[in-house]
Amino acid sequence: MVDDQPGKLLSYEAILGPLHENLLKANSGREALEYLLKADIAVVLMDVSMPDIDGFQLADMIREHPRFQKTAIIFISAVHLSDVDRLKAYERGAVDYISVPVIPELLRAKVTVFAELYRKTQQLEGLNRELERRVAERTEELRESESQFRSLANSIPQLAWMTHPDGSIFWYNQRWYDYTGSTFEDVKGWAWKTLHHPDCLEEVIRKFQHCLATGEAWEDTFPLRGKDGNYRWFLSRALPIHDVNGKIVRWFGTNTDITDRKLAEEALIKSERLAAMGRLAGIIAHEINNPLEAISNAFYLLRDHPSLDEEARYYSKLAEEELARVAHITKQTLSFYRESQRAIPISLAEVLDNVIELQSRSLHVNSVALEKRFQTQGKIQGYPGELKQVFLNIIGNAVQAMPNGGRLRIGLRESTARKNGRRGMRVTVCDTGVGIRREHAKRLFEPFFSTKEAKGTGLGLWISRGIIQKYEGSIRFRSIVLAGKNTTCFSVFIPTTAATQPTEIAALVA
Amino acid sequence: MGEHKAVILCVDDEQNPLTLRKLVLQKAGYEVVTANSGKEALELAASRRVDLVLSDHLMPGMHGTELAQQLKAEHPKLPVILISGVNELPPGSAIANAFVSKSEGPDALCKEVAAILNLPLETCEK
Numbered sequence: 001m002v003d004d005q006p007g008k009l010l011s012y013e014a015i016l017g018p019l020h021e022n023l024l025k026a027n028s029g030r031e032a033l034e035y036l037l038k039a040d041i042a043v044v045l046m047d048v049s050m051p052d053i054d055g056f057q058l059a060d061m062i063r064e065h066p067r068f069q070k071t072a073i074i075f076i077s078a079v080h081l082s083d084v085d086r087l088k089a090y091e092r093g094a095v096d097y098i099s100v101p102v103i104p105e106l107l108r109a110k111v112t113v114f115a116e117l118y119r120k121t122q123q124l125e126g127l128n129r130e131l132e133r134r135v136a137e138r139t140e141e142l143r144e145s146e147s148q149f150r151s152l153a154n155s156i157p158q159l160a161w162m163t164h165p166d167g168s169i170f171w172y173n174q175r176w177y178d179y180t181g182s183t184f185e186d187v188k189g190w191a192w193k194t195l196h197h198p199d200c201l202e203e204v205i206r207k208f209q210h211c212l213a214t215g216e217a218w219e220d221t222f223p224l225r226g227k228d229g230n231y232r233w234f235l236s237r238a239l240p241i242h243d244v245n246g247k248i249v250r251w252f253g254t255n256t257d258i259t260d261r262k263l264a265e266e267a268l269i270k271s272e273r274l275a276a277m278g279r280l281a282g283i284i285a286h287e288i289n290n291p292l293e294a295i296s297n298a299f300y301l302l303r304d305h306p307s308l309d310e311e312a313r314y315y316s317k318l319a320e321e322e323l324a325r326v327a328h329i330t331k332q333t334l335s336f337y338r339e340s341q342r343a344i345p346i347s348l349a350e351v352l353d354n355v356i357e358l359q360s361r362s363l364h365v366n367s368v369a370l371e372k373r374f375q376t377q378g379k380i381q382g383y384p385g386e387l388k389q390v391f392l393n394i395i396g397n398a399v400q401a402m403p404n405g406g407r408l409r410i411g412l413r414e415s416t417a418r419k420n421g422r423r424g425m426r427v428t429v430c431d432t433g434v435g436i437r438r439e440h441a442k443r444l445f446e447p448f449f450s451t452k453e454a455k456g457t458g459l460g461l462w463i464s465r466g467i468i469q470k471y472e473g474s475i476r477f478r479s480i481v482l483a484g485k486n487t488t489c490f491s492v493f494i495p496t497t498a499a500t501q502p503t504e505i506a507a508l509v510a
Numbered sequence: 511m512g513e514h515k516a517v518i519l520c521v522d523d524e525q526n527p528l529t530l531r532k533l534v535l536q537k538a539g540y541e542v543v544t545a546n547s548g549k550e551a552l553e554l555a556a557s558r559r560v561d562l563v564l565s566d567h568l569m570p571g572m573h574g575t576e577l578a579q580q581l582k583a584e585h586p587k588l589p590v591i592l593i594s595g596v597n598e599l600p601p602g603s604a605i606a607n608a609f610v611s612k613s614e615g616p617d618a619l620c621k622e623v624a625a626i627l628n629l630p631l632e633t634c635e636k
Contacts, residue, residue: 069551123558286568289612289613290524290612291528292612293615294527296615296616297534300538300617301530324615327613327615330613
């Protein structure tokens, strides 16, 4: 309450007393300003005509201060036309006026309105400050959880990514970039397609788009190309992230490398297949050999039985010869798993002849011409079964490489190891088949590497090398691919001295 | 060989192969007695003179290797040959003096028998 006349101040105090507000009295504009600076003022009630600083001047000064721009002002004035005009200038903001004589109810009503407005404003500002504090807190929490998410996403062994609802990817974790060697620009949106195997891509996209459309969790297994250019297999999953209304806002996906698991599973299946082959061979050997022995014995007894005439003896002899062939075949193929317990002297020429005989049918079917050049009958110490297996693998591969015919040259000679001059034997197997592609060459001795698709176990050359290494020998190859003049040669060197133990094929496979 | 024909005990659970093996060995000049099981073979070996036992490996009840073990325990010097349709050496077969595959044929069998009995090979080729 600002008025130069103390009596008026007292009358205002009497009128406003029942409102139970905090009333301050100022006798001049200057005093009023001092109060304003010291305390929070809800309403300024002032007389327009005051000496020193009049009401309008005081109002202007109040308004100049940023803190008081919204402070309510009620002018008390005898109504002059000029005053009304000036009052209009204050239309904006909390300004009102009341004319003399002051009607107590009216003054109380106006002050009450402004006091309430002030309190509400104070409350709102409090709420606003609280809201701002909470927003700041949540922002900090989000920033923290975002940074936790990123460090989690980068520490998991999986490749991870996020997509928009339409499936276009907007974020990958660091592992993705490390594995693929790509940048975000290379793979953003749908550009990751370039890292898929062309044979699988269409199916991958079909399944993924089905899940995008239905909102079902996505799961698929496919190869992805790494930065070294090789593909590895990944089990991939993605889950939709929903907002509070259940709408999908993004997808979060991972790719887990399962190549080793897949290889181990395949290895297991293959070693089981080998074991089953072994069991089957044993069963067949038993089932055929039992009656075979009895029949062979019967013909042996019949051979020069006195009751037989010339013709019957001839038939008997034919039967015995054919029987010998059956016995020979079972012995050759089914005794494959039999192994001597000690290293014995072995003629490699005999082993090679043996293998050639087993391959004779394939040689004939594939129209392969055989050139044999054995320059030694010398022996080495070893185990015939496993050596037979080595050359069956190498010669078998050579024959299979010539489905449209060709020439197979098998050589055997005495030799010395290039590395240390050790004496031994060298077997060379050369074919004119399809040749070995450069990209296959370095992987040829890897386990489970096969160029024969489902027909190969991918173990043959790996086992062969294991066996030859046990003999402290070496196995090498060279393949020249020239139009119409392909030559692939395998060279196996085996030292003459004995190997110490038979190779456990099962252990090699495991 | 005259009055001292070597006596071979042939053991097999299957009758036809047993009979034919016996005839082959008889033709080669041996005296042959037969048994249809390991148990019967042990009884025979205990009750009469036997110079060599030729036993099938896979038999119901007592396997050839088991029979060989028991024979060796009771008659340490009695040679035992195992014959089998299985091409793999069965575990424990090392106790026998020899292991012959059935796919080898009668000549190979006779050679093995003659070698173990230390007889000249001609015995077989009579």
